[in-house]
Amino acid sequence: MRIRFNEISPNGNQFTIDDPAEIGDADLSIQDGTMEATFVLRRKDEHKVEMSGALKLTPVLCCDRCLGSYAYPLETEYHILFETIADSKWNLKELECGSEDLDTVLLEEPEIDLIDVLRQQVALSLPDKKLCSEQCRGICSHCGANRNTEQCNCAQNTVETPFAILSKLKK
Numbered sequence: 001m002r003i004r005f006n007e008i009s010p011n012g013n014q015f016t017i018d019d020p021a022e023i024g025d026a027d028l029s030i031q032d033g034t035m036e037a038t039f040v041l042r043r044k045d046e047h048k049v050e051m052s053g054a055l056k057l058t059p060v061l062c063c064d065r066c067l068g069s070y071a072y073p074l075e076t077e078y079h080i081l082f083e084t085i086a087d088s089k090w091n092l093k094e095l096e097c098g099s100e101d102l103d104t105v106l107l108e109e110p111e112i113d114l115i116d117v118l119r120q121q122v123a124l125s126l127p128d129k130k131l132c133s134e135q136c137r138g139i140c141s142h143c144g145a146n147r148n149t150e151q152c153n154c155a156q157n158t159v160e161t162p163f164a165i166l167s168k169l170k171k
């Protein structure tokens with residue numbers, strides 16, 4: 001969904017995307033298939049558009065430790081200033097001063113791709129380390145049992161740490 005600067009009112013326009021398929025990530029499954037993404041665009045001048053938006057969805061992620069899937073409710077807000085490159089040269093000083101507490105995105109064309117923004121916000125909001133819970137016990141490296149749900153008998157036999165071997169040698 002591409003919005004050109006000249007379609008945006010100084011008073012603000014609101015856009016909504018509610019189809020998670022727009023994220024375009026086939027590997028990312030969304031619980032209930034619902035998503036709420038809103039974008040309020042406000043034109044500051046010919047070359048600048050301010051965006052504030054909010055995103056809400058619950059992706060189903062795969063735990064790095066136990067490989068089980070779990071729901072990860074995600075809610076984020078964003079404020080971004082879009083500026084065309086031609087104009088930004090004039091405003092470089094202003095940017096350096098950080099006069100506005102906004103992320104600034106420079107554009108070659110006076111056009112904002114809302115789908116791009118959506119994808120970026122989703123990517124930024126996903127955790128680096130995916131854990132179904134802090135206490136996740138993971139998968140047994142010996143028998144492959146999910147140690148959250150199964151009691152395997154490897155525990156007694158898996159003390160082959162260097163210390164265990166050392167203590168054997170001492171005997």
Ligand SMILES: [Zn+2]
Pocket residue numbers: 063064065066067068131132133136137138
């Ligand atoms: Zn897990």
Ligand SMILES: [Zn+2]
Pocket residue numbers: 140141142143144145152153154155
């Ligand atoms: Zn095991």
